[in-house]
Amino acid sequence: MLSVLGADQPGNYIIGEQALRRFLNTQQQAAHFLNDDEIAAAYPTYALQALNFGIADSSAAGEFPKFTARRARDVPTHVIVKFSGEDDTPQEHRWADLLICEHLALTTINDTLKLKAANSRIYQFAGRTFYEVDRFDRHGEFGRSGVCSWHELNAALFGGTGNRSDGADALLHANYISEETAQQIKLLEQFGRMIGNTDMHDGNLAFLPDMCLAPAYDMLPMMYAPQRGVELVERKLNPALPLPKEREIWLLAASAARVFWRRLEVDERISLDFRRIAGVNAGWIDRFVA
Ligand SMILES: Nc1ncnc2c1ncn2[C@@H]1O[C@H](COP(=O)(O)OP(=O)(O)OP(=O)(O)O)[C@@H](O)[C@H]1O
Ligand SMILES: [Mg+2]
Incomplete structure (x- = not known):
């Protein structure tokens, strides 16, 4: 699976020519980096794709539903986005609360505990809460590190x-x-x-x-x-x-x-x-x- 699909895994390894071909194709297409005013439309769609078809254009393993995205911030930035369900139930509100907690925990680790933590932020669109975190294994448009x-x-x-x-x-x-x-x-x-x-x-x-x-x-x-x-x-x-x-x-x-x-x-x-x-x-x- 890694050798076929593993073009954007955590870290910098790409194993096998098929995966490498996938990676090179993505680089060649000069993928678009989303502006702040584009994500309100894009993220709810990405969330549905992630839920319906597994993950579109994504890599990160784990339990929360999530997708990866490219963002035009001060510099081109690769991010992981986790999101809550859109049902208006106490359970879904709790999952949304937990995403906000993750953002506040990382903020506190940075500014109070004085340890490094990834930069993150919260958005709320279309009834969902989105937690966006910058990837520390990606640097600018093309940089990748282990x-x-x-x-x-x-x-x-x-x-x-x-x-x-x-x-x-x-x-x-x-x-x-x-x-x-x-x-x-x-x-x-x-x-x-x-x-x-x-x-x-x-x-x-x-x-x-x-x-x-x-x-x-x-x-x-x-x-x-x-x-x-x-x-x-x-x-x-x-x-x-x-x-x-x-x-x-x-x-x-x-x-x-x-x-x-x-x-x-x-x-x-x-x-x-x-x-x-x-x-x-x-x-x-x-x-x-x-
Ligand atoms: N800021 C980041 N930069 C780079 N890689 C990251 C970052 N955050 C998470 N990852 C990678 O993505 C994986 C999944 O992310 P995370 O652990 O936050 O999700 P999760 O769904 O809560 O996972 P699980 O429940 O399986 O622990 C991590 O194990 C790590 O390899
Ligand atoms: Mg995890």
């Missing part, structure tokens, strides 16, 4: 079954990453726990070719996702308190998570129901930090 997820590295090097902090220690001890990168992985993991991200699997953490951490992606409070896609179950955020060796990072993560939950609480794009949950969670963090 990326390797912890999932692949772990399988190749260790076969570990622990959490990300265990992985960071294994990579550090084998001299693959610096102490600083190991600390960043741990900080991001603690932050993820405090924002209710129950989906921190090995594929949601990646490294650049120099073995620095790739910008953060796919960070959102998945514990609040509708169960089996549809059922809204009441959930209580309850991340573990820190051991002494974890205390410093835990406190940094907690103060950033508090900023995250307070941002949700006042964001009018988010449903009232979920803003109330965000307020409770911010209060929980206040209490333990105090």
